[in-house]
Amino acid sequence: MKFSNFLFPESRNPADDGRTIQETIEEARLSDSLGFDTIWLAEHHFDGICAYVDPVSFAAALARAIKRARIGFAVAQMSLHHPVRFAEQMALLDNLLHGRLIIGLGRGTAYNIYDYRGYDIDPDEAQERLEESEAILHATWTGERVEHKGRFWTLHIPMLRPRPFSAYPPILRAASGEDSMLGFARQGRPFMMNVQSLETTAKRIHAYRNALAESGYSEQHIAGCLEDTWVWRNVFVAETDAEAERIAVPAFDAMQQHRKAMRERVFAETGARLAHAAVAAPAHTQREHSLICGSPATVAEKLMPLKHLGVGGVILQFRLGPMPHQDAANSLRLFADAVRPMIGGR
Helix, strand or coil, X not given: CEEEEEECCCCCCHHHHHHHHHHHHHHHHHHHHCCCCEEEEXXXXXXXXXXXXXXXXXXXXXXXXXXXXXXXXXXXXXXHCCHHHHHHHHHHHHHHCCCCEEEEEECCCCCCHHHHHHCCCCHHHHHHHHHHHHHHHHHHHHCCCEEEECCCCEEEECCCCCCCCCCCCCEEEEECCHHHHHHHHHCCCCEEECCCCHHHHHHHHHHHHHHHHHCCCCHHHHXXXXXXXXXXXXXXXXXXXXXXXXXXXXXXXXXXXXXXHHHHHHHHHHCCCCCCCCCCCCHHXXXXXXXXEECHHHHHHHHHHHHHHCCCEXXXXXXXXXXXHHHHHHHHHHHHHHHHHHHCCC
């Protein structure tokens, strides 16, 4: 099982943005030196929950700062990107990283309407924009001359330059619901799962495996899809369970409160909210499902069921909300030195 670090740094004050961004570069360097497989980047706008905001620009900076880890997006909000510009940027990144790029795509945030409003995008168009954008990426990376006429874009491209370093940069899609996950299974594609309870994670992985088999894919192809599938958890490691809880639990709770605050402020000021954002708290906001913290032995024990499910990789967020950089760095080192050997991952 592969282990990775999800760089999702919170900055509550604009005056702290620069410092937080520099600390995040140092966290990436540390993750790389400790042998983490992938460094994942998020995309969120206007609220400080992701200090570097733009994963594409930040990935270019990290491409010069790290030596061996892959860089992945979890995820790029494709409804906010022009697909041709994005295709060029990904081809350049793929060259800078010598093929160590994972392009994670999603339609856009499922919770914050102000991301869409700030870019003058109708959230009801987000899924269709994503589907059309992905088709354009396929065409520009594999064809020399591209003519495209769709709902959102009409394109005439002689040839995309630079060409990607890889034969075709890997694209992963995020699946927040079971229906979309099963759709990827029928297409024979791996996917990224957001934070879910262990029970829901197990149920979905079993359903995904069965859907792949029922769609006629070979055992070898199914194994490859599972190897390239990722699930997300928040994690914190300390020498003892009590120390881990003392640091991680307040930081996790503060992180969830901060992520909700701007959404509620915008709703109070404008009455605007995504239709499904006011439903009962999803698993990723619930500590019992979303946060794994404790001593190395405790964290290894809680992660082991994911390995038994056959999940290929775990997207681990180490720095939680207002947690100081040094606490996250200490947790990273302890995970690499003590937790990873117990599980046998890489």
